[in-house]
Amino acid sequence: MRGTAMLTPRIRTLGTALREARIDAHFGLRELARRVGFNPALLSNWELGQRVPSIEDVAGILGALGVVGEDKQRILQLARGSAEPGWITLGGPSEPDHLSGLLACERVATSVVEWQPLLVPGLLQIPDYARALFLADGASPEEAERQAEVRMVRRPLVVGPGAVPFEVLLGEAAVRNPVGGAATMARQLRFLADLAATSAKLKLRIVPANTGGHSGLAGRFCVYDMQASIPIVYFEHFSSGAFVLDAGTYHAAADRIRETAMDDRASAAFLQRSADHFRTIAQETTDGARPGPD
Secondary structure (H helix, E strand, C coil): CCEECCCCHHHHHHHHHHHHHHHHCCCCHHHHHHHHCCCHHHHHHHHHCCEECCHHHHHHHHHHHCCCHHHHHHHHHHHHCCCCCEEEEECCCCCHHHHHHHHHHHHHEEEEEEEECCCCCHHHCCHHHHHHHHHHCCCCHHHHHHHHHHHHHHHHHCCCCCCCCEEEEEEHHHHHCCCCCHHHHHHHHHHHHHHHHHCCCEEEEEECCCCCCCHHHHCCEEEEEECCEEEEEEEECCCEEEEEECCCHHHHHHHHHHCCCCCHHHHHHHHHHHHHHHHHHHHHHHHHHCCCCC
């Protein structure tokens, strides 16, 4: 596929990879354009995923930038499958392709809807919660720390001047599940409650566990809406990620889940009560561990 194309997840990630390779090599856009003989505007379109380079063009750019070895093969592999509507990346969110795919979606998203039945969404996890989650999955302390740092790298999507409208449909089980212990959960839920109360962009609603069947029972998902482009749906798995184009199926699923959710006020009250509950447990545990008087 040449020229303009449907902005598939892989095309967006290829553009991000080319841009990062250029920046890492300390090349300006015009300097690289002179080196490879292309118009700077065309190179910019490739980096933005607005047009699609041939694999020969990608190889030429990588050669001019001095990209070799595994990095070169990784980017060439992205170019070979750039037109595919779906894409599965192996490895956790801190792996280069997986992270590039996420950042490529988040960089151009106009709004995000996420359904999380069992866990706090990654974009809203505090570091202690994220570390505990990955350690429980068998990650080494170093890998857990790396994964937690990735969560923070992605945080500007929902916090700060570049934040976009972000709706979270959060299962009751995610609030009750004591990831990292009571003290960690108290801090995590307090963070959610404070952010939901102060952010004009974040909308967080709790989905009770006793609402019967709905579309979300099939598993978690995250929908990135794009301007003038088909939305991209992201699924995070144990050690991989999947990105697919979606024409509305998952927005419809979110609508059905939303019908069962608490309203904003009830959701905020539920978060507050849950945070207080875990804080009480943490305090009782601390007090019980202290030595008694002689």
